[in-house]
Amino acid sequence: MGIKKKDIPKSVQNAILDDVANYVLESTLSDVGGLTSPVTGRRFKDLSPAYKERKKKEGGTPIPNLELDGDMLNGLNVKRSGSKLKTTVPASEQKKADGHNNFSGDSALPERNFIPDAARGQTYRAEIRKGIKEIIRDRLEDEGLL
Amino acid sequence: MSDLHAKINAAQFKRFREKLAELKKPINRDTAIAVNKAVIAEMKDMITKGISPIEGTGRFPGYKNPKKYPGKKKPKTPVNLTLTGKMLKALKGFVEPTKSGYASVIQYTGGEEVKEEGHREGANKQPKRPTIPLINKGENFAQRILRVISRIYRDRIKTLKL
Numbered sequence: 001m002g003i004k005k006k007d008i009p010k011s012v013q014n015a016i017l018d019d020v021a022n023y024v025l026e027s028t029l030s031d032v033g034g035l036t037s038p039v040t041g042r043r044f045k046d047l048s049p050a051y052k053e054r055k056k057k058e059g060g061t062p063i064p065n066l067e068l069d070g071d072m073l074n075g076l077n078v079k080r081s082g083s084k085l086k087t088t089v090p091a092s093e094q095k096k097a098d099g100h101n102n103f104s105g106d107s108a109l110p111e112r113n114f115i116p117d118a119a120r121g122q123t124y125r126a127e128i129r130k131g132i133k134e135i136i137r138d139r140l141e142d143e144g145l146l
Numbered sequence: 147m148s149d150l151h152a153k154i155n156a157a158q159f160k161r162f163r164e165k166l167a168e169l170k171k172p173i174n175r176d177t178a179i180a181v182n183k184a185v186i187a188e189m190k191d192m193i194t195k196g197i198s199p200i201e202g203t204g205r206f207p208g209y210k211n212p213k214k215y216p217g218k219k220k221p222k223t224p225v226n227l228t229l230t231g232k233m234l235k236a237l238k239g240f241v242e243p244t245k246s247g248y249a250s251v252i253q254y255t256g257g258e259e260v261k262e263e264g265h266r267e268g269a270n271k272q273p274k275r276p277t278i279p280l281i282n283k284g285e286n287f288a289q290r291i292l293r294v295i296s297r298i299y300r301d302r303i304k305t306l307k308l
Contacts, residue, residue: 023289033195070223
């Protein structure tokens with residue numbers, strides 16, 4: 001963008017990160033709600049017949065929206081951590097999150113990634129990355145830095 | 147106009163305010179209508195997925211007693227503020243003349259404003275789940291919606307420069 005990070009005041013960097021954090025959280029929830037991975041952009045694999053029945057019995061919708069009670073998605077958090085962003089779920093939900101994202105490599109479930117695994121070179125899909133760039137550009141323009 | 151409305155104006159955004167002042171040209175009615183349509187579409191998409199259209203809020207809080215409500219009326223998640231669909235159908239956009247041309251105004255109509263009041267206040271001891279940001283009280287639309295607005299204004303300003 002023609003400006004170096006060191007030339008951006010810390011307060012502006014923090015404001016940008018906060019805006020991006022909100023955007024990433026909203027986009028993740030939106031994609032998952034649309035049964036799509038915010039990482040691959042592909043539709044989640046359908047549920048097994050047995051799990052569909054279980055969801056129906058427990059008052060859920062028999063679709064791969066990564067929620068039954070909603071605890072994991074309700075706890076999804078994207079926050080500034082130093083000069084980076086950290087995406088987490090509460091400790092009580094991490095096993096479920098790993099089940100879907102397979103960070104451990106031990107999950108037997110179909111992968112339904114909603115958090116990119118940097119160790120595997122994953123990132124957010126192109127449209128989300130585009131939105132992030134726009135947020136940065138807009139904030140820098142508002143601050144008179146572009 | 148209901149008190150619970152959001153007015154969106156290019157002049158609210160410093161980056162556009164300065165460019166419009168420089169060009170000495172306004173945001174036209176068609177652009178304000180385009181903003182209305184795009185914002186309402188994104189709001190409805192977010193709300194039906196249980197996501198608040200207000201910045202920094204994330205998902206709507208869950209039901210306090212899902213066996214009682216929603217019971218068997220609908221799934222317990224996501225909390226999507228939709229039972230009959232009347233409230234979201236009543237979410238409308240209007241245009242209003244301003245110094246910078248036209249502003250877009252988003253609000254509920256046809257009596258459904260009462261439901262938004264209830265969600266904002268947490269009526270009947272339910273968790274608060276407002277959907278329209280009170281911009282004059284420091285609330286803002288979610289970043290996904292701000293992206294949509296920014297793109298439309300930016301495209302319009304590009305055409306003004308030609």
